[in-house]
Each structure stands twice: as structure tokens, then as C-alpha cells.
Amino acid sequence: MTVTVSMTLNGKKVSADVEERTLLVSLLRDHLRQTGTHVGCDTSQCGACVVHVNDRSVKSCTMLASQVDGADVLTIEGLAKNGELHPMQEAFRDNHGLQCGFCTPGMVMSALDLVANNPDPSEREVREWLEGNLCRCTGYHNIVKSILAGAKAMRKGG
Amino acid sequence: MSATGIGAAVRRKEDYRFLTGNGRYLDDISLPNQSYAYFVRSPHAHATFTVGIEKAENAPGVIAVFTGADIVKAGLGGLICGWVITGKNGEPHKAPPHPLLAVDTVRHVGDPLAVVIAESYAQAKDAAETVEVDYQPKAAVTSPTAALDNSAPQVHADAPGNLCYDWEIGDKSATDAMFNKAHHVTKLELINNRLIPNAIEPRSAIGDYNSGTDEITLYTTSQNPHVARLVISAFVQLTPEHKLRVVAPDIGGGFGSKIFIYSEETVAAWAARELKRPVKWTAERSESFMTDAHGRDHVTHAELALDKSGKFLGMKVSTVANLGAYLSTFATCVPTYLYATLMQGQYTTEAIYCEVKAVFTHTTPVDALRGAGRPEATYVVERLVEQAAREMKMDASDLRKINFIPADAFPYQTQVALQYDSGNYAGSMDQALKLIDYKGFSKRKEQSKAEGKLRGVGFSAYIEACGIAPSAVVGSLGAGVGLYESAEIRFNPTGNVTVFTGSHSHGQGHETTFAQLVSDKLGVPFDNIDVVHGDTARIPFAMGTYGSRSLAVGGSAISKAIDKVIAKGRKIAAHTLEAAEEDIEFKDGNFTVKGTDRTMDIGAVAFAAYVPHNYPSDELEPGLDESAFYDPANFTFPAGTHACEVEVDPDTGVVDIVKWVAADDFGNIVNPMIVEGQVHGGVAHGIGQALLEGCQYAPDSGQLLTGSFMDYGMPRADVFPDIEVATQVTPCPHNPLGVKGCGEAGAIAAPAALVNAITDAIGASNITMPATPEKVWRALNAAG
Ligand code: FES
Numbered sequence: 025m026t027v028t029v030s031m032t033l034n035g036k037k038v039s040a041d042v043e044e045r046t047l048l049v050s051l052l053r054d055h056l057r058q059t060g061t062h063v064g065c066d067t068s069q070c071g072a073c074v075v076h077v078n079d080r081s082v083k084s085c086t087m088l089a090s091q092v093d094g095a096d097v098l099t100i101e102g103l104a105k106n107g108e109l110h111p112m113q114e115a116f117r118d119n120h121g122l123q124c125g126f127c128t129p130g131m132v133m134s135a136l137d138l139v140a141n142n143p144d145p146s147e148r149e150v151r152e153w154l155e156g157n158l159c160r161c162t163g164y165h166n167i168v169k170s171i172l173a174g175a176k177a178m179r180k181g182g
Numbered sequence: 183m184s185a186t187g188i189g190a191a192v193r194r195k196e197d198y199r200f201l202t203g204n205g206r207y208l209d210d211i212s213l214p215n216q217s218y219a220y221f222v223r224s225p226h227a228h229a230t231f232t233v234g235i236e237k238a239e240n241a242p243g244v245i246a247v248f249t250g251a252d253i254v255k256a257g258l259g260g261l262i263c264g265w266v267i268t269g270k271n272g273e274p275h276k277a278p279p280h281p282l283l284a285v286d287t288v289r290h291v292g293d294p295l296a297v298v299i300a301e302s303y304a305q306a307k308d309a310a311e312t313v314e315v316d317y318q319p320k321a322a323v324t325s326p327t328a329a330l331d332n333s334a335p336q337v338h339a340d341a342p343g344n345l346c347y348d349w350e351i352g353d354k355s356a357t358d359a360m361f362n363k364a365h366h367v368t369k370l371e372l373i374n375n376r377l378i379p380n381a382i383e384p385r386s387a388i389g390d391y392n393s394g395t396d397e398i399t400l401y402t403t404s405q406n407p408h409v410a411r412l413v414i415s416a417f418v419q420l421t422p423e424h425k426l427r428v429v430a431p432d433i434g435g436g437f438g439s440k441i442f443i444y445s446e447e448t449v450a451a452w453a454a455r456e457l458k459r460p461v462k463w464t465a466e467r468s469e470s471f472m473t474d475a476h477g478r479d480h481v482t483h484a485e486l487a488l489d490k491s492g493k494f495l496g497m498k499v500s501t502v503a504n505l506g507a508y509l510s511t512f513a514t515c516v517p518t519y520l521y522a523t524l525m526q527g528q529y530t531t532e533a534i535y536c537e538v539k540a541v542f543t544h545t546t547p548v549d550a551l552r553g554a555g556r557p558e559a560t561y562v563v564e565r566l567v568e569q570a571a572r573e574m575k576m577d578a579s580d581l582r583k584i585n586f587i588p589a590d591a592f593p594y595q596t597q598v599a600l601q602y603d604s605g606n607y608a609g610s611m612d613q614a615l616k617l618i619d620y621k622g623f624s625k626r627k628e629q630s631k632a633e634g635k636l637r638g639v640g641f642s643a644y645i646e647a648c649g650i651a652p653s654a655v656v657g658s659l660g661a662g663v664g665l666y667e668s669a670e671i672r673f674n675p676t677g678n679v680t681v682f683t684g685s686h687s688h689g690q691g692h693e694t695t696f697a698q699l700v701s702d703k704l705g706v707p708f709d710n711i712d713v714v715h716g717d718t719a720r721i722p723f724a725m726g727t728y729g730s731r732s733l734a735v736g737g738s739a740i741s742k743a744i745d746k747v748i749a750k751g752r753k754i755a756a757h758t759l760e761a762a763e764e765d766i767e768f769k770d771g772n773f774t775v776k777g778t779d780r781t782m783d784i785g786a787v788a789f790a791a792y793v794p795h796n797y798p799s800d801e802l803e804p805g806l807d808e809s810a811f812y813d814p815a816n817f818t819f820p821a822g823t824h825a826c827e828v829e830v831d832p833d834t835g836v837v838d839i840v841k842w843v844a845a846d847d848f849g850n851i852v853n854p855m856i857v858e859g860q861v862h863g864g865v866a867h868g869i870g871q872a873l874l875e876g877c878q879y880a881p882d883s884g885q886l887l888t889g890s891f892m893d894y895g896m897p898r899a900d901v902f903p904d905i906e907v908a909t910q911v912t913p914c915p916h917n918p919l920g921v922k923g924c925g926e927a928g929a930i931a932a933p934a935a936l937v938n939a940i941t942d943a944i945g946a947s948n949i950t951m952p953a954t955p956e957k958v959w960r961a962l963n964a965a966g
């Protein structure tokens with residue numbers, strides 16, 4: 025059976041008809057061709073798929089598409105404005121917080137949720153917050169640095 | 183140094199697209215009319231089987247179901263191993279068939295035996311459930327030492343005793359003589375635990391057939407698309423090389439696991455032609471666990487002979503290496519030429535002998551993984567040295583220092599085939615001692631003790647052979663290919679530049695580093711340079727990325743092409759400026775007549791080359807587009823010392839890494855930011871191996887017990903300390919850039935350093951990786 029899912033995606037109203045069992049990540053990637061959100065596992069562990077639903081970070085591989093009907097969804101594609109990186113994205117670039125870039129969208133989206141709730145996190149808090157995000161390239165060292173720098177830039181930016 | 187030239191920490195070109203979700207990884211690609219493949223895989227480690235596909239063929243959405251028999255009927259060959267090892271007996275290694283899809287026997291959990299292709303992925307997966315496989319399970323063996331047992335189940339009929347080869351290197355009798363006169367012998371039994379690579383992007387492929395041109399395009403997660411094309415053409419015999427294009431777009435990490443040629447991509451390419459439709463396959467993570475080639479898995483007995491003063495007289499190493507069920511593409515060279523040849527370490531050990539038995543087991547194939555052989559070698563050497571220091575009651579850093587190859591002894595011929603080109607081992611050790619404040623260690627140990635904690639310090643003075651590799655040398659050792667690299671520098675008429683390189687980038691930042699190189703040497707603005715890689719239709723024939731070779735070999739190819747551009751530019755400028763060629767100087771992008779202000783920038787030269795109205799047409803061709811191949815004269819030898827301090831909680835056995843310092847020598851450095859990042863990632867991989875990771879099979883059933891991120895100890899952010907990175911520069915004397923390579927150093931150095939620190943803390947002579955709290959606690963209680 026198909027269902028119609030309507031939502032606001034990165035500020036735009038969109039809708040799609042999908043099979044009932046479709047996951048949110050598949051709605052984004054396969055149906056709406058927003059491929060910035062990645063899939064790295066099948067057990068909800070890697071965090072490559074993190075997006076925001078109604079301002080909270082979720083693993084989009086763990087939600088049904090139908091659950092976001094009527095919701096406000098933000099993905100990595102929605103962060104930069106007019107070609108200008110969001111301060112958190114800029115911090116990742118400036119601190120070499122990414123190598124292959126595959127975990128990066130999830131890392132950035134996850135970091136933004138942390139900072140929304142804890143604008144001035146400690147290094148330990150960042151490391152613990154990233155429990156649900158795996159990276160094989162960076163050893164997390166520069167990801168942690170990036171998130172701390174991004175949080176700082178966001179505090180300055182008001 | 184300019185802001186974007188050699189030596190500058192330039193921010194990466196590739197990051198904007200990755201940070202905005204505009205990377206184009208394999209699974210992001212979808213082709214019109216694409217179909218989806220799902221592989222039927224063995225749930226048994228060893229079984230014979232028959233297969234029925236009728237039900238699946240009739241399931242909703244199914245386009246085709248293919249089995250091993252169909253592959254045989256199509257006349258396709260199997261997968262190959264590209265490096266032949268000659269054993270002690272003078273015979274080549276055993277290379278049993280490695281079918282794309284198993285025909286009547288499966289040999290490891292996850293071994294593919296059929297593929298279902300359907301309109302949607304869900305339909306393919308659903309239909310795969312209805313493929314009827316009648317398995318006759320057989321006894322399986324997963325441990326490499328057990329596989330050598332007379333009574334062990336046999337993996338292949340044509341590899342008796344499960345032996346692939348029994349190989350040796352070094353002078354056995356000279357080594358025995360050293361042991362006979364030794365004052366002390368240190369012995370260790372070491373296990374190098376099996377690792378699962380787990381790049382965060384799963385492997386993926388799309389086959390696409392153009393019936394008009396009879397060309398197959400294979401999009402695949404490859405670190406070396408030309409090697410994939412060569413193997414799939416020449417050995418699998420899918421189609422001639424000029425009819426196969428292999429594209430490896432943005433790749434989400436490789437670490438070696440994406441070097442190899444796998445069944446799934448090959449089947450996707452073939453099936454696309456059979457069905458005249460694109461066929462896409464993307465691994466689920468559980469498939470990655472079962473089928474990405476694993477790493478390490480050695481069982482070793484090692485001995486070090488010392489004289490009274492602590493000088494290393496001899497080393498004897500005997501290793502059993504697990505190769506898994508089939509030979510993966512480069513499996514055989516890893517426990518031999520990438521391993522035993524590094525037993526010299528950084529030391530003047532006078533005689534060395536190493537023998538390696540490589541065996542088949544009912545497990546996933548094992549091949550190169552970040553470091554590949556060199557982490558295993560460093561683990562042997564550096565565990566032995568540290569243990570010897572303890573047994574001889576000498577300081578571990580002092581013992582190393584009296585045995586280091588002196589900085590003025592290069593080139594240094596080792597006892598195990600390699601010739602080290604340059605180095606300053608004592609320099610790195612001193613740097614590490616300072617950074618970790620070794621002098622203050624005993625005080626910190628006291629403090630920890632007062633808090634009920636056990637503190638330990640450990641070193642790893644590692645060396646690696648990188649910049650792989652001189653073709654003639656590897657050819658004489660059994661490699662089936664040359665290991666040069668290619669590059670092309672193409673000026674466009676308007677003066678901007680496209681650099682084509684064979685070195686694939688999947689996180690290493692080549693698009694930035696190589697642009698820095700070209701910008702620095704040719705004076706073209708950094709932003710006007712783009713680097714292209716990963717497409718056999720665009721780049722020259724190339725060997726790809728592995729073995730920390732991209733800058734040392736690929737960068738050197740670029741450097742050669744740069745020289746050719748300058749040479750041609752000089753001729754063009756001489757003509758235009760009406761001067762003799764010898765009088766033209768090239769600097770900062772300008773060709774100038776010596777001692778005058780008559781000058782022409784390289785953009786103008788490029789324009790003149792493409793619009794040759796006033797041009798030396800009788801002696802020069804138009805255009806400014808130069809290519810080069812570079813075959814290295816030797817390996818490069820990055821080296822250094824890593825040191826770490828740990829605190830162990832004796833009540834729980836939990837290890838806390840409190841400090842990590844990396845003192846490395848990578849030769850010249852183009853982008854220090856990227857180099858540091860590579861060290862961080864490598865160290866994390868090594869810490870993962872030492873502390874958390876370890877692939878486990880159930881010994882009886884051969885079931886993979888660590889088949890998901892829930893069961894396998896992937897390192898997470900909260901495991902790591904801050905990693906302090908320092909470098910010293912001893913330039914590589916034989917490549918034009920003086921560079922050595924940095925991608926694997928951390929993974930090579932780290933396990934020994936960490937295990938040395940843990941055993942120091944708990945006062946044990948040994949502990950098996952991964953040093954989980956349980957193992958540490960048990961060792962502590964056994965030792966105490
Ligand atoms: S894809 Fe791994 S957590 Fe969602």
C-alpha cells in the first residue's frame with residue numbers, strides 16, 4: 025500500500041507517494057533525490073543518516089517516512105544559505121573535520137542538535153554526544169575540534 | 183611559502199561539496215531504468231549445496247535470477263590473486279578457484295551463490311528469500327593454527343593441509359649462530375587480531391551497458407579503477423579493456439578494503455549486459471562485515487637475541503597467517519613482502535630469519551588493511567624490544583637508542599631485502615620523549631598510584647616501507663603488475679589547469695594537495711587548478727591508491743609532468759620573446775629572458791600554445807598538455823616513534839589513554855593539516871585494534887559473531903585522547919618531492935605502543951589484543 029507523505033523539507037513544501045514500509049532516509053534519498061543524507065549501516069549505529077525532524081536530530085534510517093507527515097525536516101542540504109556555509113559547516117572545513125566526507129552530514133546535523141541544547145559544550149560532552157556517530161577516517165580528533173569551534177562561532181553569531 | 187603553496191595548511195577544495203551534501207558517492211548515483219541486485223549468501227561456513235530458483239524467478243518485480251552455473255555458462259573466469267609467492271620448496275603458492283558465485287560449495291559465511299535482480303531493492307531482497315538452497319553443512323575451520331592440523335577440515339581440494347604457501351626470508355643459519363652466542367633471549371607468543379575494515383560507506387556498484395557501442399561502464403567503490411578494469415577484462419574476461427570503463431566517484435573511505443576486485447561489482451557489470459539495463463548493488467552493513475576483505479589475523483612466535491650490553495644480535499619469527507577462504511587480490515604479499523621485510527625495524531639487528539605459513543580457513547578472505555603487514559611487523563618487533571628491555575632491566579628508550587641504525591648509516595641494507603634510504607630514528611625518539619615528558623613519568627605514576635590507578639608508558643619506534651613500489655623489484659618478487667603511477671597536466675587555452683592523476687582520493691585530500699603542488703611549481707593560482715581522478719575514461723592508465731603511495735609516487739608523476747610543461751613553455755617563450763632557450767628562466771609562473779624585464783606568464787604561454795599564430799610550428803606541436811609516468815627507484819621509509827601513557831583501573835580493567843604523542847618523519851610535507859589528519863586517523867585505527875576491535879568466529883560453526891556495529895568494537899569519539907603530532911623532516915633522497923607518505927603510520931605504530939603501555943601498567947609480559955577490560959582485569963589478577 026502506498027501512503028502520501030507531505031512535509032516541509034529545508035523550508036520547501038514537498039510531498040511524495042511511497043510504499044508504507046519506506047524509511048525516511050529512503051524517502052529523502054531515493055524519492056526526493058536529496059542524497060546528502062547517507063546510509064552507513066543497518067542497525068541504527070553509525071549516524072551517517074542524521075537529519076532534524078521538528079528541530080530534533082533523528083536517525084532517518086530508523087523512522088518511517090509516514091512518521092514525518094506534516095513535519096518540518098532539515099537535512100544537510102538545507103544548511104548553507106546562498107552559497108555561504110553555516111558556521112558549523114565552516115568550522116568543519118576550517119578544522120579539517122572531515123576526510124572522506126561520508127560521515128560528515130550526520131556529524132554536522134548531530135552537532136547542531138547538541139549545540140542547540142548546550143551552546144557551550146565541553147570537549148568531553150562533545151565526545152560523549154557523538155556516541156551515535158561513527159567515523160573511520162579522522163579519529164574524531166578534528167571533528168571534536170570542529171564542533172567546539174562551530175559552537176563558539178554560533179555563540180558569537182548570537 | 184605562499185598561502186596555497188607547498189607547506190601551507192590549505193583548507194581543502196573538496197570540503198565544500200562534502201559539507202553541503204553535494205558529494206557524489208556511489209549510492210547517490212541512480213541511472214534511468216536501473217534495476218537492483220541482491221545476493222543470496224551462505225549462512226554456513228562450509229557446505230555443499232544445490233539451488234532452486236524457480237520460485238524466485240516468479241516473485242513480484244523479479245527480472246532475473248543468476249547462479250554460479252550461469253556464470254560458468256557465460257564463460258566468465260573467477261577472481262584472481264595478483265601476486266605469486268614462491269615457497270621454501272620453490273613452488274608457487276596454491277591459488278584455488280575463486281568463483282564469482284559459488285557453484286556447489288560455499289566456504290565462508292556470506293559467500294555469494296546467487297543474485298536476484300528486480301525492479302526495486304525491496305523486491306530483490308524479498309525474492310532472495312524464496313531462492314531454495316539445499317545445504318549439506320560440513321565441518322569448518324576458522325583458526326589459522328587449527329587449519330594446519332592434520333585432522334582439520336579442508337577448505338580446497340587443491341590446497342592440501344590448507345596450506346597456501348610456506349615461505350621464508352633471511353639467513354637461518356646466521357640467525358641461529360647469533361642465538362647461540364646470545365646473552366639473553368626474549369620470547370613472545372603474539373596474536374595479531376583479525377580486523378574488519380568498516381569504511382563508513384559500504385561497497386556499492388552499478389553496471390551499465392551501452393548496446394550501441396558495446397561498452398560496459400562500471401561505477402564501483404574502488405581505490406584503483408584501472409586495476410579493477412584490468413582484472414575484470416584480462417582475467418574474468420568480461421569484455422576487452424577498451425570496452426570497459428570503470429568509474430570510482432567520491433568514495434567514503436577505503437583503508438585498503440576497496441583495492442580489491444570483488445564478486446558483486448563484477449556480477450553487476452556482467453548482469454547489466456545480460457539484461458541490457460543498469461544493475462545497482464549496495465552492500466548492507468552486514469554484508470560489509472561478511473565480505474569486505476578483513477585484515478591481519480596472524481599467530482606468531484618471535485624471539486630476540488641480545489648480547490650483554492643489550493645489542494640486538496638476532497631475531498627469529500615464525501608466523502601463521504590466515505588468508506581466509508579464497509585469495510583476495512593482493513592477499514599473498516601482505517604477510518610476506520609487506521611484513522617479514524620490515525623485521526629489521528629501526529635497528530641494527532645482525533641476523534634475521536622469518537618464516538610464514540599462509541593458510542586457508544572457512545572465513546572471509548583476508549587482504550591489505552591500513553598498514554597491511556607493517557602493523558603486524560611493528561607489533562612483533564616493538565613488543566619484543568619492549569619486553570627485552572624489561573627482562574634486561576634496561577630503560578625501554580635507552581635500549582632502542584643503542585640499537586638504532588645511526589642517522590649517518592644510510593643507505594642501509596637490511597637483513598631482509600630492503601634498503602632503507604634515509605632516516606633519523608634517534609631524532610624522532612628524542613622528540614617523543616620530550617613531548618610525553620618522559621622525565622616526569624615516574625612522578626605521574628606515583629600520583630596515579632595515590633589515586634588507586636596503575637599508570638604505564640609505552641613506545642613504538644616503527645618503520646614502514648611505503649611509496650609502493652619499484653616495478654622491477656616487485657616483479658622479481660612475484661607481483662603481476664608494475665607499481666608506477668601516472669599523471670597528466672592539461673592547460674586549457676584560458677590558462678586554467680586540469681590535473682589528471684591515477685591516485686584516487688577517498689579522504690586523503692588529493693584534490694587539495696596536488697593542486698598545491700601544481701600551483702607552487704607552475705605559479706598558477708590554486709583556485710584555477712582542478713584535480714581529476716577515478717575514471718578510466720578520463721585519466722591515463724594508473725595503479726591507484728594504497729600503501730601510502732599517492733604523494734610519493736602519484737605526486738612524483740605530477741612533478742615529472744610539471745617539468746615537461748616547463749620545458750615546453752620555455753621553448754614557446756623563447757620563440758615569442760625572441761631569445762635563446764637557454765636564456766629563459768622560469769620562476770613563479772613567469773618565463774623571463776635572463777637579466778631583462780622581457781617576460782611572459784605561463785597563462786600567456788598556454789594561450790600561445792593553443793592559438794599558435796606566432797609559434798615555432800616547425801619544431802613544436804601546439805597545445806600545452808603533458809603527461810608522465812613515474813616508477814619509483816625504491817620504497818620510501820617513513821618512520822618515527824609513538825609514545826603513550828595509560829591509566830588502568832585495577833578494579834575494572836578499564837584502560838584510559840591519557841596521552842598520545844606521535845613523532846613522525848614523513849620527509850617533506852605539502853599540507854601539514856592533512857598530514858596531521860592522516861596521523862589522527864591512523865592512530866585511531868591502531869588504538870581500535872589494540873583496545874576494542876577483533877573479528878570473532880564461532881570456532882565450531884564458523885559463524886561470524888561480530889557481524890554488526892553492535893557486536894564489533896568500532897572506536898567511538900569518547901575512546902580517544904587528544905593526539906599530539908610532531909614531525910621532523912629527513913627528505914626522501916630518491917623522489918623529486920622528497921616525500922615519504924603518511925597515511926598508514928598511525929595504524930602501524932599504535933598497537934605496539936598501546937599494548938606496551940598497558941603491559942607496563944599492569945606488570946604483565948603480554949596481553950592479547952584487543953585489551954578489553956575483562957582481559958586486562960584477568961591479566962592483572964593472574965600477574966598480581
Ligand atoms: S544509517 Fe547508520 S544509523 Fe542510520
Ligand code: FES
Nearest residue numbers: 123124127159161
Ligand atoms: S570522514 Fe570518512 S568516515 Fe568520517
